[in-house]
Amino acid sequence: MRYLSLLALLTFGALADNHESVVAQKADAIESQVIQWRHHFHQYPELSNREVKTAAYIEKYLRELGLDVTTGVAMTGVVGVLDSGKPGPVVALRADMDGLPVLEDNDLPYRSRERGEFNGNDVPVMHACGHDTHMAMLMGAASILVDMKDQLRGQVKFIFQPAEEGSPEGERGGAEVMVEEGVLKNPDVDAIFGLHISADTDVGKVRWREGGIMAAVDPFKIVVKGKQAHGAYPWLSVDPVTTSAQIIMALQTIVSRELKLIDDAAVITVGAIHGGNRSNIIPMEVEMVGTIRTLNEQAREHIYEALPRKVKGIADSMRATAEVTLPLDYNYPITYNDPALMKKMLSTLNRTAGEENVINSKPVTGAEDFSFFQEEVPGVYLWVGGKPLDVKPEDAPAHHTPEFYVDDSGMKLGVKLLTNLTLDYMQQH
Numbered sequence: 001m002r003y004l005s006l007l008a009l010l011t012f013g014a015l016a017d018n019h020e021s022v023v024a025q026k027a028d029a030i031e032s033q034v035i036q037w038r039h040h041f042h043q044y045p046e047l048s049n050r051e052v053k054t055a056a057y058i059e060k061y062l063r064e065l066g067l068d069v070t071t072g073v074a075m076t077g078v079v080g081v082l083d084s085g086k087p088g089p090v091v092a093l094r095a096d097m098d099g100l101p102v103l104e105d106n107d108l109p110y111r112s113r114e115r116g117e118f119n120g121n122d123v124p125v126m127h128a129c130g131h132d133t134h135m136a137m138l139m140g141a142a143s144i145l146v147d148m149k150d151q152l153r154g155q156v157k158f159i160f161q162p163a164e165e166g167s168p169e170g171e172r173g174g175a176e177v178m179v180e181e182g183v184l185k186n187p188d189v190d191a192i193f194g195l196h197i198s199a200d201t202d203v204g205k206v207r208w209r210e211g212g213i214m215a216a217v218d219p220f221k222i223v224v225k226g227k228q229a230h231g232a233y234p235w236l237s238v239d240p241v242t243t244s245a246q247i248i249m250a251l252q253t254i255v256s257r258e259l260k261l262i263d264d265a266a267v268i269t270v271g272a273i274h275g276g277n278r279s280n281i282i283p284m285e286v287e288m289v290g291t292i293r294t295l296n297e298q299a300r301e302h303i304y305e306a307l308p309r310k311v312k313g314i315a316d317s318m319r320a321t322a323e324v325t326l327p328l329d330y331n332y333p334i335t336y337n338d339p340a341l342m343k344k345m346l347s348t349l350n351r352t353a354g355e356e357n358v359i360n361s362k363p364v365t366g367a368e369d370f371s372f373f374q375e376e377v378p379g380v381y382l383w384v385g386g387k388p389l390d391v392k393p394e395d396a397p398a399h400h401t402p403e404f405y406v407d408d409s410g411m412k413l414g415v416k417l418l419t420n421l422t423l424d425y426m427q428q429h
C-alpha cells in the first residue's frame, strides 16, 4: 500500500515535471516558426474590424491543426476549439489582431508599408501595439497543445479577437461584441487567459497583478447652460464659462479628497472644452468632455455618484444648470485579475519564467477590452517582456508610436506561459 502510493506520487511528480520540460522543448522547436508568423503579421497589418487577411491566415492554420473553427465572430474574429475528448474544464486563450493608423519608422526587413482607411481617411497601418506577437504566440501555443492533446482534459478555446483598439466610427466590435455573440458559450468557458507584450519590460520577464491591472474607462460629457449677455455686462448673464472653470477644478477634488488613494490610483481628465465665439460675449452654453479611469469597483461607483453631485452643486450655486452624460458612448470595465485564480496560477508563472523573472506589477491607467471577458468568467491578464536587455526602460519607444519595437526573443516565454497555464489549470480542475 505504502509502496504503491509512493510510486503513484513519484509518477505524478515525474509527469508534472515532465510537462514543463516538454513544453519548453516544444517552444524551442517552434520558436523560428512563431517568429515567421509574427513577421508576416507585422508586415501586413490591418486596422480594427478590417482584419480580413489576418483572419484568413489564422483560420488556415487552425484548420491545419484539426481544430473546430468558427469565423466571422464580431466581424473578423476567429475561434478554434481543441477537444481532448476527455471530460474537464474549458480554458480560453485570447489574442487580439488589430494594427493601428501609425507610420512605422524603422529599418526592419519586415516593416509595414501597408495603408488602410480609417474614419474616411487614407492612413498608414502598423502593428504599433504588438498584437502581431500576440497572434503568433497563440498560434504557437495552439500547435503545442494539439501536440500534447493526450495530456489534456476538457477543451481549449483559442480566441483571435478583432478591434481591441476600438472600432471605426459608427461600428461596434472587439471583446464586447464577441461576448454578445456567445464566444464564451458552447462549450462554456471556465477560465480565460490573455497577455500583452510590453515594450518596456525586459525579455524573459512576466508582470502580473491581483485585482485591477488595467483601468476602467468611462467617458463623460457635461453641458453647462447659462444666460447669454454682453461681455461688458456680466450681471445680466448667468455665466457658463466661470461655472465651468469651477466645475473642472472641483472634479479634481473627487480623486484627491474623496477616494481612498492608498488602495488604487484614479484619474479624472477633462480633455476638451468648448463655449462661446468671441471676446465680448458671455455665451449661453459650455460643453466639455473627459475620461475617468479607475482600478476598483468602489472607486468607479464613487465617481459615478460624485461627478454629477459636484457638477449640480456648483451649477446651482452659480444659478446655472448642467447636464451630465455618464458614461458617454462606449465604456470599458476594469481589467480585473480574479484574485483566487491569480493566486492559483502564480506558481505556473514562477515555474515557467523562473521566480526572479516574475514581477508583481503596478497597475496602469490605460485600458484593455479583455475586461469584457473577465466580467463573464474568471480571467488573468499578464504582461510579457519584449524589451531587449541592452535598452533602458526609459529609452524604449512607447506603444502606439512610429518607433515602437518589441523583440522576437520575447515571444518564447509567452508561448510557454499560455501553454502551461492551460495544462496547469486542467490539472487543478
Ligand SMILES: [Zn+2]
Residues within 6 Å of the ligand: 128, 129, 165, 399, 400
Ligand atoms: Zn494598443
Ligand SMILES: [Zn+2]
Residues within 6 Å of the ligand: 129, 130, 131, 164, 196
Ligand atoms: Zn494592445
